[in-house]
Amino acid sequence: MIAHGRGAAFMETSEGVTASGVFWRMGDWTVATGVDEAHSAAGSGERSARAGALRRRRSAGRAWARDLVTSRLGAVWAGFAADAPGRKPRLLGDARIDVSIAHSASTLLVAVVAEGLVGADVEEEPFDVFDRVALIRRMCSADEQVRLERLPRTARRRALARAWTIKEATLKARGTGLSKDPRRVPTDALDRAIDDTASGPERAIVHFTVSGGCVVSFPARDDSSPDDELT
Template structure:
């Protein structure tokens, strides 16, 4: 039997206020420039906290100083580490960011705050396959919000792991709308494993890896002053 991939999911709290000089000091010049372009203070604070937390998580995994980590990107634009085979992916929503890390497989993660979305049928038509739409249309009203977020996080995690993100039409990917721990999806000849992750009652999240998935363990990055 082929051994599966072990994934670590790092949780990073994102503050409303500035995360402070320690967080800013971890960022490189490009990250600081991106942070300064945010118009709203809260968005800037959360970007800095998320990317400082990303560096701390990757430093813990690689043994390298967080400030010394260098990044490149795949042809599709997915960030990756220079000079290290560790795979990672970052997602954030509201007051939390998560970083998925693993070795030997591509990885993607998506986290979304549960909310009261409008025009769910219209949104479903933009992201779901015809079969998913048909099953979604007959769900009771009280289950539709959760089901939509389940489908969305699964598809985004898969397409982020694949490296193309939403440049690839999500309506071409079947992930099912049912609740469940795990499913296998084949995308253009490559087998991917998707697993929903319980983070908090108001969060939907999913992790995806190429090949089998053995385990997901959760860790936390301590807030920086």
């Protein structure tokens, strides 16, 4: 664990590796870049402040990706390929290496893998967007909507946030993003209420392995990605 020690308002930056070999780093990108996100979007010059914050967030994500690729995978850094709007970043150099960068509010999650395809997603609390019927209809299949109705109302936001991160990470791993319908990505995240002691952002990493498997991990939450493997 890499602790920044700036108090409870700031998420510690943590690293780990999933059971299938995806290295990840998660934390507060505003701490990493010295940006106060809340302040950056207030007052005069709000537009340029927002644009500047987006640039710094992008830089932080790419810096973390570079660091993970070189320090954890031991690969030579060749840089990023040109951007494609709405698609995940691609690396130059070793084509076997894949990377995914996700963010929500001030939380940044970066995942890299030596082989296979990886997708990461994170959603910060309070998950209020998941109260919106229009979103539920567009992200959940008819069957998933039935299962959602069976959950206690108080458990639905987090369950939907988890389902979304799995669906989004899956589509990012495939490299399609939302050009493919998330309703067609099945998840069991709506089958039961998530432990109500769960707190913090919902996050998921999906790894399509070279052997054809699909491994879903929840960084810093499940047993497959212990921080202490790296520290």
